[in-house]
Amino acid sequence: MKKVIFLSLVIFSVASCKDDAGTSTTASKDSTAAATTDSMSYPYTIKHPDAWVPGDRQHTMNVLKALKAYENGNVDECVSYFGDSITVRFDEMDAKLSNDSLKAFFKKGRSMNKSVRIEMYDWESVKSKATNEEYVSLWYKQVWEANNGKKDSLSVMDDLKIEKGKIVELDEKTRKYPKKKV
Numbered sequence: 308m309k310k311v312i313f314l315s316l317v318i319f320s321v322a323s324c325k326d327d328a329g330t331s332t333t334a335s336k337d338s339t340a341a342a343t344t345d346s347m348s349y350p351y352t353i354k355h356p357d358a359w360v361p362g363d364r365q366h367t368m369n370v371l372k373a374l375k376a377y378e379n380g381n382v383d384e385c386v387s388y389f390g391d392s393i394t395v396r397f398d399e400m401d402a403k404l405s406n407d408s409l410k411a412f413f414k415k416g417r418s419m420n421k422s423v424r425i426e427m428y429d430w431e432s433v434k435s436k437a438t439n440e441e442y443v444s445l446w447y448k449q450v451w452e453a454n455n456g457k458k459d460s461l462s463v464m465d466d467l468k469i470e471k472g473k474i475v476e477l478d479e480k481t482r483k484y485p486k487k488k489v
């Protein structure tokens with residue numbers, strides 16, 4: 308136990324040290340990491356590598372409110388966070404829908420379930436330095452009970468494009484969990 312406390316104190320002391328220029332060692336490491344990233348030679352090339360910065364937290368709030376409204380069965384509130392025209396991408400579906408069509412689509416899907424529960428794992432809001440596009444990404448588990456009493460769940464990863472404060476694109480990737488062995 309004494310070794311753990313001593314090691315913790317050493318780590319804390321090193322982390323809080325200042326270098327000669329008056330900046331913290333952590334800040335120096337961050338700028339070194341950023342410089343290293345700029346000169347990375349990735350095994351694949353893309354047009355704009357490392358081109359994302361943190362996005363608007365209000366966009367994250369709006370996306371989470373939309374998902375919470377869907378979870379609670381309030382589809383009207385849910386679609387209020389979406390634009391007039393929305394591109395949706397689900398497994399085996401690519402469509403451009405009006406807000407009214409999206410509402411009908413969500414209502415039909417939601418009405419098939421007695422309950423829906425979201426177990427949120429993480430989220431991130433990002434903005435492209437190259438194109439100014441903004442996205443909110445969500446990682447969560449969706450658990451539901453169908454009207455017939457059958458329960459199931461999916462691992463979900465959503466990318467939601469935001470324009471003028473509204474969701475204009477929903478790209479959802481899902482993974483079914485393995486069947487439990489009896």
